[in-house]
Amino acid sequence: MTFEASVRFPLAKPVDFVIVGSGSAGGILAKELSTAGFSVVLLEQGPYRQAADFTHDELAVLVFNELGGGGNKAAQQTFRSDPDKIAIVPSRQPAGYAQTVGGSSVHFTANFWRFRESDFKERSLFGAINGTNFTDWPITYRELEPYYTKVDWEIGVSGAPGPHDSFRSKPFPMPPIAVKSSGVLLERGARKLGLTAQVEPLAILSRPHNNRPPCIGCGFCMGFGCEVGAKSSTLAAMIPLALASGNCEIRAESAVFRIGTNGNGKVDKVFYYDADKNERAQKARAVIVCANGAETPRLLLNSSSDAFPDGLANSSGFVGRNLMFNGHARSSGLFEHPLNDFKGVQVTRMIHDFYESDPARGFYGGGGIDVRPFVAAMPLAYAAIGGVPGAPTWGAEFKAHLEQDFVRSMSLFCGTTSLPQDSNNITIDPTHKDNWGRPSIRVTYKDHEDDMAMAAFLQDRSMELFDAAGALKSWRAPIEQQNGGVHLLGTCRMGNDAKTSVIDKFHRSHDVSNLFLCDGSSLVSSGRGQPTMTIMALAFRAAEHIAAAARNNEV
Amino acid sequence: MTKSELTRRFFLQGSGTIMGHALARAGAPAILAVLQSACSARDERAAFTNLTEAEAREVIAIAARIVPTTNTPGATEAGVVYFVDSALNTFLADSSDFVHAQLAEFQAAVATSLPSVGLFSELEAAAQDKYLRSIEDTAFFSGARFLTIAGVFGMSSWGGNKKETGWRLVGMDGPPHAWTVPFGYYDAQYLSEQTDDV
Incomplete structure (x- = not known):
């Protein structure tokens, strides 16, 4: 698991982007921005495992939650179904995700449905639903479709069109498994x-693609890493390209606990604990948080300050709200x-x-x-x-x-589907802390x-x-x-109205102009249970807009 | 007498007891062959590092009732006792005292309930099953069941699942776990129909 960085950036010199989280979105943003010539530091709280490190060890993976950072004994997440009750620390971690370079794209099952045209406008189609924040997306399927196609070809998706699918501009790059x-x-x-x-469209290769081998049919996809790199995780498909750019430094085992701001209301540094639990701070011109739908709101809420008393980027109060598990x-x-x-x-x-x-x-x-x-x-x-x-x-x-x-x-x-509700949310537990000493994630659902x-x-x-x-x-x-759940959606939703959303349709925080959020938290509705394809498409789209903004000095 | 000699003696004795029970139950020559093979493999093993002989004998006996040796290998042949012994060095290291205490409690309870026999491992299989049924709802049994299953079906690097006993038991071929079509009966039939169509 040792890893020699190809490039190292000094902490005190601002890099163009610090990206927090190397999963489905973070891995793509790191690759897109670094290959576009921007300097990128990618912070990941888990270790840098490679394909050869993955096994079929059920005891280690399923029981000891090796890929998830050791489970709730380490995370100390709390859960409650009733917001009026005190949340308790259950044995099973309520918000589940991988802690490893590549994030949950490493251990997911790789079912890869696109959302449909209807998913983006269901509020208009079906009307309001009492007690929910059910609303349309600020983008359409048509706007996202080119990026779904980019995922198909760059990440690697096998499949064949179905009779109910929304339109696609290009065929699948390879036949079904x-x-x-x-x-x-x-x-x-x-x-x-x-x-x-x-x-079933799958983020698993049915034949060699982009210098990666096809599936060997081992059967250990669900919850396990792929030992040959046929599963299209960002670890397999994006991280090598980001590293090859010479502009991306991956810092594994780096647990971010706070984002700092300057007097102009902009973010300027990211604080984290390194592998030896020493406190570090990396300066940045812009920060992109891709930590997942539980970690992203936790980080924002833990980054409150005099200027942002309710948490960073939370003037709407929507940070952490509308959690959807499917x-x-x-x-x-x-x-x-x-x-x-x-x-x-x-x-x-x-x-x-x-x-x-x-x-x-x-x-x-x-x-x-x-x-x-x-x-x-x-x-x-x-x-x-x-x-x-x-x-x-x-x-x-x-x-x-x-x-x-x-x-x-x-x-x-x-x-x-899951409906977005105020009462389903991620907040900061007032009592418990994780193994890094960060105030714990509290899940109410x-x-x-x-x-x-x-x-x-x-x-x-x-x-x-x-x-x-x-x-x-x-x-x-x-x-x-x-x-509990592993689809962690909706907790920093995108929208046109800064009063009812956290980011705009290009993933820029409404409140902080050089802070971007992109992961499951960006979703407005839940789709039907396989969100990773959409998270990845959003990441490609976000990268394009963020790069354009950076070139125009608009971050 | 060295520790390894003690262990060797224990195994010959312990396995013999289990063999006797199994043969009494089924009377099948195949079982004898399986167990002889298991005993032979065991003799080559190193000594236990955590379990005492008495504890190991009880662990073997309990596991052998949870996943018994029938006409196919079970927990004994999978080496569950080695898995448990090894676990006390690894993931159960912090709970080692607790596990030893639990085993002692189990042994004491058996001795109280069945004073004429005293040891669980010396009971006939039917009596062992009857006793385990009486403690099915306890945390001890739940833990024993889990450790047996983990020892039979987990990766052999943890000390159990010798010769992929557990994987073969459920119909999985051993490593390297890489397969191509046809996978099963129905897709083979499907492929055959498609070929016929051509």
């Missing part, structure tokens, strides 16, 4: 029900013959027939259903928590179930009743799909109020 048995079964069930199972539901089933769904990528087929919100359902919401092994790709996890409900959990019969069922099971996974209804609706459809596909047995995972 080979369909698995689970995908064939979903196609079978969908056909019987008059639905369409379409190819809703989820899952059902699982067993089939007569082996699927061996542990082989290959997690998902090869999905159903988008229920993507659009339909007022006839009686509630707002939409979503997608994909088919995947879920824990049936990971033997330890499957033995510990998978399997048929009610079956023995130890003994000879338990073992017989494992031998019989692991290769014959699959799950239907529903990703749905309760799913909207429409989100719960949508999840239940899709789970009902999933059960019909299992029957139609010929499952021997199928069952539902309970749909419960979420007490």
Whole structure:
């Protein structure tokens, strides 16, 4: 994990940009701005792991949360569903994300849906929803489409167009990953029900692309790093190009705790703890925060000052508000013959027939259903928590179930909308601190009743799909109020109105002209459960505008 | 007598007990072959670094009921006891005293409940199962179950899953974990139909 920087910038000399966070957005911004000739310091709180450091070690990754910085024992995040109650530190980290160069793009499952045209204007289409901050985006799909295409080609996306997709200006750069048995079964069930199972677009290479190798089908995508670099993380696709520019210095194991401002109301330095927990401050002409939808608001709220008493860039009070996790539901089933769904990528087929919100359902919401092994790709996890409900959990019969069922099971996974609500938010916990000594992230969250209804609706459809596909047995995972999530969206939303948003449509803070925010926090609505493609497209778009502004001395 | 000799003796004795139970249960020659192979592999192992002989014997016996040896290898052959011993050096190092105390408590409780036998590892398999069922809801059993599963199915670098016993048990071939089509029955059928169409 040792890394020799190709360029080093002195702390006291301002660089053009300090970027906080090297994930889906930060990695792209670092590459785009450094290759455009700007000096960039990229700060990442996790270590610099490379492809060869990634393993299939379930104990290390899933139990000890190796890629997530050790989990909530280290993060000390707190959670509550009721804003009137004192939040507690749960064993599971409520806001989950990777801490490693490349961020959560390293360990994500790599499902890569684009949002649709409707996603950007649902408030206009469906009207206001009481108790929510449901609103249109300040940009359209048409404005973002060229950047979706840039992601397809530069990051590397395999797939094929589906019948419900919004328009695309260029085909996928490579064909889909080979369909698995689970995908064939979903196609079978969908056909019987008059639905369409379409190819799942994946940020995983099906053939060599941009000097990177294709997928070897190891099956350890969900939650794990890719040992060959076929998964299109920013670690694999962007960071090498940023380093090759000679203008980007990556400082791993650097935990940012504050952004400093000068007398002119501009940001001018970023304070962080280095690997030895020494306090450092890097001067910068501009700062871009890409730390994710939980860390970005925490950093802004922890950067309050006399000039910004409610937190940096928070005159609207919208920093941290409107947290959206996406809703989820899952059902699982067993089939007569082996699927061996542990082989290959997690998902090869999905159903988008229920993507659009339909007022006839009686509630707002939409979503997608994909088919995947879920824990049936990971033997330890499957033995510990998978399997048929009610079956023995130890003994000879338990073992017989494992031998019989692991290769014959699959799950239907529903990703749905979340509505933006004031009461779902990221704030600073008044008591707890993380292992760096930074005041902890406090998550307050309760799913909207429409989100719960949508999840239940899709789970009902999933059960019909299992029957139609010929499952021997199928069952539902309970749909419960979420007490955590890994899609961290909406907490510093973009908008034209500085009173109801944190950044403008080019990701510039309304309050601080040389501060930019770009990550899941920028999203106005939640899409249907696979936000990374959109975060990356926003990052390419933001980079273009930020570079143009910098060239014109407008930062 | 050296520690490794003690360990060797323990294993021959301990594995023999388990073998007897398994054979009594199933009576299958295949089991004998599997266990002989397991014993042979064990003899080559180094001594435990944390568990005492008595503790190790109980760990082996408990794990062997959670993922038993049937007509295929189980926790014993996967080397769960080595995984647990190793864990006390790594992720359980801070809890080592607690784990030893828990095992002592378990042994004491067995001795109280079943004074005529005294040790869990000396019970017949059916009696072992009956006893474990009586403590299924305890934190001890929950921990033992998790450690057994982790020892059977985790990476062998943690000390268990010898010869990919756990992975093979669920139908996964061993490393390198790289696969190409056809993956399973249904996609093979699908590919075949497509080829037929051509």
